[in-house]
Structure formats: structure tokens, C-alpha cells
Amino acid sequence: MASPFPLGHGYGYVLIPGVIVFLLLFILRPFDFGELSHSQSLVKAGIFGTITCASVFLHFFVGETFFPGIYNEENWNIKKEILTSILDIALIGFWNTLFLKIFQLESIPFGKLLWFIEINTFLIGLFPTMVIIIMKHNQLLKEQLALAQDMNDQLNTSDTADSIPVGESVVLTDENGNPELQLTTEDIRVIRSDGNYVDVFFQEADSISKRLLRNRIKNVLADLPQSQFFQCHKSYVVNLGSIQLVSGNARDLRLSIVGLEDQVPVSRARAAELKQVLKG
Numbered sequence: 136m137a138s139p140f141p142l143g144h145g146y147g148y149v150l151i152p153g154v155i156v157f158l159l160l161f162i163l164r165p166f167d168f169g170e171l172s173h174s175q176s177l178v179k180a181g182i183f184g185t186i187t188c189a190s191v192f193l194h195f196f197v198g199e200t201f202f203p204g205i206y207n208e209e210n211w212n213i214k215k216e217i218l219t220s221i222l223d224i225a226l227i228g229f230w231n232t233l234f235l236k237i238f239q240l241e242s243i244p245f246g247k248l249l250w251f252i253e254i255n256t257f258l259i260g261l262f263p264t265m266v267i268i269i270m271k272h273n274q275l276l277k278e279q280l281a282l283a284q285d286m287n288d289q290l291n292t293s294d295t296a297d298s299i300p301v302g303e304s305v306v307l308t309d310e311n312g313n314p315e316l317q318l319t320t321e322d323i324r325v326i327r328s329d330g331n332y333v334d335v336f337f338q339e340a341d342s343i344s345k346r347l348l349r350n351r352i353k354n355v356l357a358d359l360p361q362s363q364f365f366q367c368h369k370s371y372v373v374n375l376g377s378i379q380l381v382s383g384n385a386r387d388l389r390l391s392i393v394g395l396e397d398q399v400p401v402s403r404a405r406a407a408e409l410k411q412v413l414k415g
Contacts, residue, residue, distance in 0.1 A: 139386035140272055141403070142211040149192045152223070152260075157184030159259055166255070186234055190227045194219075209400070211386065213272055220264045228256035272385050279383030282406060286381040286388075289413040305358060307335060310350045320363055324377045324392050325399055328352040328370040336395060343394040365412055367401040375412065 160168055161180035168176045198219075199206040205215075232249045235241045241248055305323075307316040310331070322338040333355055335346045348355070356364060356372050366372045373390060380391040382398070388406055389398035401409055 138213045138272065138276075139384040140211055140213040140216045141275065141386045142206065142208045143195065143216075148195075149188050152191050152227075152264075153184040153188035155263065156187045156227075156260070157181060160184070165259070182234070183231060186230050187227050190230045191223055194223055194226055208386070213268065213385075216268055216272075217265065220268060221261070224256055224260045224264065225253065227260070228253040231256070275385040276383070279385060279388060282410065283381040283383035283388055286410055286413055289410070289415075290378060290381070303360065305360075307348060307355055307358060308350065309348055310354065315348050316346050320360060320374070321376065323359075323364075323374050324394055325374070326352060326355055326364075326372040338394060365409060367399065367405055367409055369402065371399050373399055378413075 157180045159165075160183055161176055164171075164176060168179065171179065195206070229249065232245065232252045235248065235252075236245055243251070303320045305318060305320055306314045307318070309315050316335060318335075318337050323335065324338065324343060325336045327334040327336070328351070329347075331349060331351065333348050333350055333352050335348060335355075336343055337346070338344075352366070352370070352372060356366055359372070363375055364372050365375055367390065373392065377393045378390050379393055381401075382389045382391065387403055388401035388409075390401060391398055
């Protein structure tokens with residue numbers, strides 16, 4: 136249940152629940168839909184489908200805007216996805232009930248109507264929602280593991296490491312251009328962004344040292360040879376020659392770096408580019 140899972144984004148995440156609700160109501164015609172004409176059921180199913188889309192969008196907009204610590208991609212997992220989906224279903228039932236009462240389409244008291252609609256919304260939506268989440272998780276995990284295996288094969292067969300200049304010296308500066316740290320490129324392992332600062336992890340004697348510089352990661356990357364360093368994530372730049380292993384989960388890829396205990400994340404948007412870089 137703690138398996139990593141991508142946080143839902145994009146039009147599909149909002150539109151798909153609405154389309155499913157529309158199709159279930161229009162095709163299966165539950166409740167009083169069987170008493171409606173074709174055009175009436177089309178309009179009513181469309182309204183409830185639209186309310187579903189709006190509810191899901193509002194939930195994530197409010198959640199990501201006001202509760203960024205909870206709705207955080209790095210910490211999102213399948214348990215949170217399931218709990219969020221359950222909350223979505225409850226909110227959809229609430230907004231549908233509110234719609235019916237505001238436009239006086241039901242004379243039943245609000246509390247009794249809400250209870251009725253919530254029960255039926257869960258009966259209709261809970262099982263397919265859980266099945267979709269599990270299927271999506273398994274499919275994403277399968278794809279990520281296959282991608283990680285491809286990259287590992289490339290690491291084992293490519294000549295990326297052999298083409299990296301050995302002993303090339305670089306000077307890393309602060310935001311004002313003042314020199315702060317002189318290293319050989321082969322000793323730099325990872326550069327991690329921390330707001331207006333960066334942490335530089337580098338090999339020093341037999342251990343890994345860390346140095347904090349006041350500068351932005353894009354400026355530091357500009358001073359490094361592009362053939363050797365790659366920005367795999369908005370907050371991380373890695374030395375390609377230091378990658379030992381690529382592993383994957385349903386959310387993203389992770390890089391094991393020589394000398395570092397913590398793995399480095401690879402954003403989904405940059406995974407394909409990294410694969411091409413490793414391929415040479």
C-alpha cells in the first residue's frame with residue numbers, strides 16, 4: 136500500500152471519471168433514468184458527468200494549492216491514491232445532491248437525499264475505481280521496470296564512461312561569479328538544488344564530501360561539460376559516469392550513484408532523454 140504512485144495530473148485525470156459516470160448513467164439507465172426519454176437521459180447524464188469532472192478538478196486544485204505538503208508528488212503512493220479516490224467519490228455524491236436541491240429537482244430532505252446518493256455513488260463508482268488504480272499501478276510499474284532494465288543494459292554495453300574526459304578541471308562559482316570550488320569532473324557525483332543554493336557531492340580521498348554553494352542549479356550546470364553531466368530532475372544533476380544502477384517504481388526511476396547511499400530521482404519527463412544519452 137506504500138508503493139510509489141504518480142500524482143494525478145492532466146486533462147485525462149479529470150475527464151475520465153466524468154466520462155465513466157456519463158456512460159454508466161446513459162447506457163445502464165439506473166434509478167429513474169429508465170423513465171426518461173433518450174434526449175432527457177442524455178442531458179441528465181451529461182450534467183452529472185460534468186459535475187463529476189468539476190468535482191475532481193476542484194478537489195485537486197484546492198488540495199495542491201492549500202495542502203502542498205499532502206499533495207506532494209515525491210511522497211505520493213497507492214494508499215494515498217485510494218484514499219483520495221474515496222474522497223472524490225464522496226465529494227461527487229455531495230455536489231450531485233447539492234445540484235438537485237438548488238434546482239429543486241428533488242423534494243426529499245437534503246440529509247436523506249445525500250445519504251441515498253452517496254450510497255449509490257459508492258456502489259457505482261468504488262469497485263471500478265479501485266480496479267483502475269490497481270491496473271494503472273501494475274502497468275506503470277511494468278513500464279518503468281522495463282525502462283530501467285533497458286538503461287542498465289545500456290550502462291553495461293555503452294562506451295559512455297570511456298568517452299568522458301578524465302582529469303578535466305572545473306571551477307564552480309557562486310551567483311556573483313566568484314570561484315568557490317575547484318574539482319575534476321570525474322570527482323563530481325551529484326549536484327542537488329536547494330532553492331537559491333546547491334549541494335555539490337564529490338569524491339574526496341576515500342569518502343564523499345558535500346559543499347554548499349549559493350547559486351542556481353542551471354548556472355552550475357552551464358559550467359560543466361554537457362557530455363558528462365545530465366539534469367535528470369528539476370533538482371538534480373548527475374555525473375553520467377557515476378551511475379551504477381537504474382531502478383524503477385510506478386512513479387519514477389531512481390539512480391544509484393557511486394559512493395552515495397541515497398538514490399537520485401529521474402523525472403518522468405526526462406527519462407526518455409536520459410535513455411538516449413546513455414545509449415550514446
